[in-house]
Amino acid sequence: MIQSPGVPMAVLAFLCAIGPLVFIHEMGHYLAGRLFGVKAEAFSIGFGREIVGVTDSRGTRWKFGWLPLGGYVRFAGDMNPASQPDAAWLALPAAERARTFQAKPLWQRAIIVAAGPAINLILAVLILAGFAHVYGVDRTPAVIGTVIAGQPGAKAGLQPGDRIVAIDGQPIAAFSEVARYALIRPGEAVTLRIARGGQTLTRTLAIGTVHQRDRFGNAYRIGRIGIGSGEPVLAPVGLIEAPAAGVRMTADIISGTLATLGQIISGRRSIDELGGPIRIAKISGEQMALGLPAFVWLVAMLSINLGFINLLPVPMLDGGHLFFYAIEAIRRRPLEPQVQEWAFRGGLAAVLALMLIVTFNDLSAVGLWQRLAGLIG
Template structure:
């Protein structure tokens, strides 16, 4: 077991993860806005009172806020939480109004909003493509080479030489496909299709559960089938193929996120597994202590999370704005300002509630509640 990193390293690692990713996200909005001729009044990393900043020749205020848990770009004309034109906007001179966010057609506004999550996903693809090019990729065929005793595989009747072609609703091309699918579904029963002696068979498989601990003692629950490959294969990845691998791996991670959300909603996974900024900070410090490749991999993972979550159709998030723009494009007029106002208030309440929940979970994972209970007892 590796000794946990100290507070200073954890804070530095957290800043190195969150700061650049927030900057990249907001830079996507900013660059798209610049492309369509929208003036940016402020570009902030962090919220709240300004700690430091400067104003460039275009009149944009670049600044750091004291609460480093996000950021924003404030475009001219974007004057309300629902981004609706106001009386103040209507009174602007025509030349100034033409440079405002609300003066642009709905498709341009949608691109500006979508550019933030898009650039986060593009960054993750670039990182994962770089890893694939540098280290290659596993192309091990899904042929069983060994079956662990008293495992999910042995109970399902799997044997040496079976080729697995699908599990659940997912086709299988590589052995890694099995590992990723099973890891997210402990104790679930799914159909498994195999080819044995030239014949195709479908067997019920109840995926096993295993509690594992990482090098810092953190425990987590994963699903295991209990099989090993016949012959591991590791293949190099060329420069042109690397982006394709990066896109595929990004898609796999997004698929795992969707599965996790579905499992939490249906009760198959506990909400206690949701983590927030405190747990991200903890993991950031741990990954940096292990090494730079692991730390950069974490940056890719958090970047995908940031892009994916912001695309969810929740008011206050980029996806919520895109949802209203889609309605506007269909109706040929925007949703009423009052309806948007209430929707964004509800979205803000939901986000604050989620932040409270994950903070409680994080403090629980650090042992705070157990410590308080022991003191009371």
């Protein structure tokens, strides 16, 4: 077992991972706003009191806040969290008002809001495309090479030579898809469709649960069927094919994230598995200790999650704004300000509650509660 990196390295790795991702996210909003002629009053990395900053010739204040857990772009006319202007907006001269966020057509506002998450997903696609080009992609056929006695696969009657065609109706093309599907579904019953000797058979099995520890001592609960593949097939990927491979890999990761989120909501997966900044910092330090490729891979995963989470239709997030814009497009008028205000209050309460949960989980993951219990005992 490798000793986990210390706090300084974890903090450094966290800043090296999250800082650029937040900058890129906010730069997406900023550049889209510039494209449509919206004045940006502030571009901040971090929240709270300004540590250092500079104002450019366009009147935009570029600054760092003391709390490095996010960032924001404040556009002219974006007066409150619900992006509703107040009386001061109406008092602006016509030329100045035309450069505000709220003066722009609905479709332009939607693009400005969506540009942040979009650029995070694009970055992830590019990183994963690079990995595909450098290392190739696993195209090992979904043909069973070995069956471990006593494991779920053996109990379900799977045999070497069987080709897995589908799991729960989802088509399977490569063996890695079987492993990925089982990985996040420990203990769940699934239906496999297999091809054997010219016949198509159906088998039902309960995915096994395996408790593992990585080299840093982190514990994981994962799913295993108890089968192995045949001869591995690693296919090279050219530069032209690489972007498509990056898109497929990104889509697979988002699909897995949606499945995991559904498990948490339905109670099939513990909410204790949710992590926040402290756990991200810990993992960042560990991946940095493993080398540049592992750390860059983590950055791609974080970029996907940052883009995905911000697209959720939750008030206070970009997806919440886009949800209200969709309603506005259907109704041909925006929701009443008081409705949006209450929705954003509810969204803020939900976000704060989630932050409390993940912070509690993070402190548990680093052993704080166990050490306190030892001191009290």
